[in-house]
Structures are given as structure tokens and as C-alpha cells.
Amino acid sequence: MTQAQPTxxxxxxxxxxxxxxxxxxxxxxxxxxxxxxxxxxxEASGAEIVTVxxxxxxxxxxxxxxxxxxxxPPDRYTILPNTAGCYTAxxxxxxxxxxxxxxxxxxxxxxxxxxxxxxxxxxxxxxLAAAEQLVKEGFEVMVYTSDDPIxxxxxxxxxxxxxxxxxxxxxxxxxxQNRYNILSIIENARVPIIVDAGVGTASDAAIAMELxxxxxxxxxxxxxxxxxxxxxxxxxxxIIGGREAFRAGRMPRRRYASASSPLDGxxx
Amino acid sequence: xxxxxxxxxxxxxxxxxxxxxxxxxxxxxxGITLTELVGSLQLAGQRxxxxxxxxxxxxxxxPEVHLSGGDRAEIVRAIGGG
Numbered sequence: 001m002t003q004a005q006p007t008x009x010x011x012x013x014x015x016x017x018x019x020x021x022x023x024x025x026x027x028x029x030x031x032x033x034x035x036x037x038x039x040x041x042x043e044a045s046g047a048e049i050v051t052v053x054x055x056x057x058x059x060x061x062x063x064x065x066x067x068x069x070x071x072x073p074p075d076r077y078t079i080l081p082n083t084a085g086c087y088t089a090x091x092x093x094x095x096x097x098x099x100x101x102x103x104x105x106x107x108x109x110x111x112x113x114x115x116x117x118x119x120x121x122x123x124x125x126x127x128l129a130a131a132e133q134l135v136k137e138g139f140e141v142m143v144y145t146s147d148d149p150i151x152x153x154x155x156x157x158x159x160x161x162x163x164x165x166x167x168x169x170x171x172x173x174x175x176x177q178n179r180y181n182i183l184s185i186i187e188n189a190r191v192p193i194i195v196d197a198g199v200g201t202a203s204d205a206a207i208a209m210e211l212x213x214x215x216x217x218x219x220x221x222x223x224x225x226x227x228x229x230x231x232x233x234x235x236x237x238x239i240i241g242g243r244e245a246f247r248a249g250r251m252p253r254r255r256y257a258s259a260s261s262p263l264d265g266x267x268x
Numbered sequence: 269x270x271x272x273x274x275x276x277x278x279x280x281x282x283x284x285x286x287x288x289x290x291x292x293x294x295x296x297x298x299g300i301t302l303t304e305l306v307g308s309l310q311l312a313g314q315r316x317x318x319x320x321x322x323x324x325x326x327x328x329x330x331p332e333v334h335l336s337g338g339d340r341a342e343i344v345r346a347i348g349g350g
Contacts, residue, residue, distance in 0.1 A: 028350025038348060053349025056290040056342065057316060059309055068346050069315050084349050094319075098344050101324050102317035170350070197350075219350030 012247070014215050016192055017108060017140040017161040019078070021048045024209070025239040026080070026194065028219025029068060032228065039071045041222055045232035049078045051110055051217070053085070054099050079103055080142065082110040087123070089113055089130035096134055109134065110164070110196075110217075112144035120170040120197075124151050128158065135159035144196050147181040149188060156191050163191055164217060167208060168198025171220040175204035179211055186212045202231075202238035209242025210250070285337035298337075302330035305341065317344050 013020035027047040032038040042050055050072055069079070081099035083092040096109045113130055115123030122145050134141045135158055142162040143155050152163045165185055168174035175198065176182060186193050192214035199205050199218045208216050216239060225231030283298040289309070296305060302325060306312055318325050319342040325333055335341070 029348040030350045032348060051350055052346040054317075054344050055347050055349075057309075057311060057314070057345045059290060059292065059294075059343075067314060068348055079346070081346065082349055097324055098317045098319060098342075099346075101326060102315060102344065102346060217350075 012243070014192060016049075016142070021078070023048045023236070023239070024215040024243055025205075025235055026051070026196075026215055026217040027222060027232070027235075028082075028217070029072065030219050031223035035066045035068065035071045037228060038068070041228045041232040042072060042077075043232075044229045044236070045222065046236045047077075049080050051080045051082045051219070054081055054083075054095050054102065074103060074106075078108065079106065080108055080110050081106070083112050083130075085114070086112065087114050087126075089126040089133070092126075092130045093133055093137075096139055097137075100139070107138060108140045108142065108161075110142045110144065111160075122146055122166075124148070127151075128154060131155055131158050131160055142194070147178050147185065149181060149184040152185040152193070153188055156189060161191060162194055162214075163189065164194045164196035166197040167195045167204065168200075170197040172198055173200025173204075173221055173224075174198055175200050176207050176211070179207070182208070182211050182213065202234040205235050205238040206242035206245070209239055210245050212246050215239070285335075287335055287338065288340045290341070290343055296335065299334050302333045302335070302341075305335060306330065306343070309343070311343065314345060318342065319344075 010020050010022050013022060014024050023046045025045055025047045026049040027042055027045050028051045029038050052068060083095045086092040086095055092111055092113050099109060100106055111130055111134060113123045113126040115121050124146055127143060127145060131141050131143050141160045142164055143160045144164045145151055145155055147165040152165055155163050165182060167176040194215040194217050195208040195213050196217040199216060199221045205216050222228050222232045222235060284295045285298050287294055287296055302318055321340055
């Protein structure tokens with residue numbers, strides 16, 4: 001968390017749990033070909049917050065193989081351990097506690113409690129229970145949830161530091177499927193709303209940001225692109241473009257044309 | 269089906285006990301500490317967290333925590349994920 005910077009030095013910073021970030025793109029580190037591709041894609045994305053999974057150490061591993069945290073050092077990136085693969089609140093809690101030890105009393109976690117392997121939709125009741133317990137234990141919880149505005153608000157009220165509704169199922173690349181729900185969540189929120197999951201390409205990320213999301217978290221859209229490093233760069237620009245468009249305030253939609261050139265002084 | 273790869277040469281010919289590491293039966297020297305276990309698995313120097321019989325053992329306590337036969341250890345690390 002050394003990348004925390006004074007807010008004053010970052011115009012339009014993303015603030016999460018008291019820390020400021022210049023980048024509004026958060027990236028996962030799964031599905032890459034190798035560590036080098038992971039490193040280059042994360043670098044090109046400009047992301048400062050990167051998610052990692054917590055898994056059993058491979059006992060057959062050769063000593064000296066690079067580990068993820070060598071490639072993405074915690075003094076440079078804010079590491080966001082996730083609870084991916086957890087289907088019960090208890091498993092998610094256990095994973096977060098291990099992550100806290102793994103990363104030297106690190107408190108920022110991405111909570112996800114899954115309900116079903118086919119859709120990877122969150123089990124929202126288990127997510128609420130896990131979030132409540134994690135907050136009690138002092139964790140800073142960024143929580144993956146459905147695009148349900150009521151549940152999003154409940155999670156905020158429980159003390160989550162960011163609420164992260166899905167745009168579409170994890171890894172689906174379908175883009176923001178329910179813009180009005182995302183909009184409702186944003187309008188009611190007092191914590192950052194980060195679209196997590198479902199983004200497929202740069203325009204999807206831009207749409208999320210134009211709706212007013214505070215950030216976007218993605219993994220597969222970059223890792224499964226034919227050129228992940230180039231897509232990471234595309235996403236960086238889409239997030240910046242979408243954010244600036246949101247702040248600029250778009251023109252109203254009109255049914256009919258409105259000429260851009262003045263009508264006075266035409267030669268005809 | 270014991271794992272013998274975890275048997276560090278230093279402990280070869282010493283009394284061996286069975287523990288479970290990450291779900292695998294593993295033969296280690298009697299009374300080995302967590303620090304020694306990590307070393308024998310060639311994991312020394314890596315960023316790890318250990319849960320022993322369901323409880324997390326802080327890294328600072330690894331040198332003083334001795335294992336008993338039948339103990340269940342989970343050794344985890346950070347890997348790529350979304």
C-alpha cells in the first residue's frame with residue numbers, strides 16, 4: 001500500500017478505504033500464458049490494484065520458479081486477494097484470514113461467495129453474512145455482488161469499502177447487461193461502485209464508466225484477448241475516456257438532427 | 269501412499285511420522301517445526317501462509333511450533349486470479 005498518495009496530488013482520484021488511486025482500472029491476474037505476459041499486461045493496463053487468488057502451494061514446484069508476488073511486488077501494487085472459488089461464507093472467511101497472514105496483516109480483500117458453478121452468480125445471502133463478519137474482523141471489504149440495487153445498498157450499510165456489481169457473468173464478455181440497475185446502484189451509493197465481471201471489450205468498459213461507475217475490475221477481457229498487452233492498453237484508454245465523458249456530461253439525445261454548421265450565410 | 273520427497277536429507281534415518289500437507293500424506297521427521305517443514309518442502313523464502321489443524325500460525329511462530337503425527341497443514345500462496 002505504499003502507492004497511497006495524497007489526494008491533492010491526484011485530480012479525480014479513486015478513493016478506496018482511505019487510499020487514493022490515479023487509475024480506475026483494476027485487473028485480475030488469472031488466465032495469462034505465463035508470468036511475463038501477466039507482468040506486461042498489468043503494466044500496460046496502468047492498474048494499481050491487482051487481484052490475486054489464494055491457493056494451496058504446489059508441493060512439486062521447483063525452487064526458483066518465479067512467484068506472482070515477485071512479478072507484481074506488493075510495494076508497487078495494491079494486492080487485492082480474492083475469495084474466488086468459495087461457495088460458502090465460511091470458506092470465504094478462511095481464505096481472507098489466510099490472505100491477511102500471507103500479506104502481512106493486509107486488510108483489503110475482494111469478497112466473492114459464489115452460488116453456482118455454471119453462472120458464477122454470487123450467493124447474495126452468504127455474501128451478506130461473510131461481509132458482516134469480515135467487517136467485524138477489521139477487513140476492508142470490496143464485495144462482488146449481483147446488479148441488485150437493494151443488495152448493493154445493504155452491503156454498503158454493512159461497512160463494505162466498495163461494492164462491485166457484475167456487468168454480466170464472470171468471464172462471459174457480454175458487457176453491461178442492465179445499465180439501469182447499475183445506474184440505480186451508482187445513484188444510491190456512498191462508496192465506490194466498481195463494475196466487476198462481464199466486460200468483454202473496450203467499449204463495454206467505457207459504457208460502465210460513462211454510467212458513472214467509479215472503476216471497472218476485469219480479467220478475462222484482457223487475458224483472453226489475442227493480444228493481451230494491447231487489450232490492456234485499450235482498456236486503460238477506455239476507462240479514461242469513459243470517465244472523462246461522464247465528468248464532461250454528455251449532450252442530450254434528440255430524435256432528429258441538429259445541424260452543426262450555422263445556417264446563416266449559406267451561398268445557395 | 270506417503271510422500272517421501274519431503275524428507276530432508278538431514279532427517280534421513282531419523283524417526284518418521286505421517287502428517288497431511290495440502291491434503292497429501294507426507295512423511296516428515298518426528299517433532300519437525302513448521303520452519304523445518306517449509307524448508308524440507310523446498311519452499312523456504314517464498315511468501316506463504318500456514319494453517320495448522322484449522323488455525324493460522326503467524327510466520328513469526330513457525331520456528332517454535334512443532335508438528336505431531338496426524339497434523340493437518342495447509343500451506344498457501346498467492347497465484348493469478350481475477
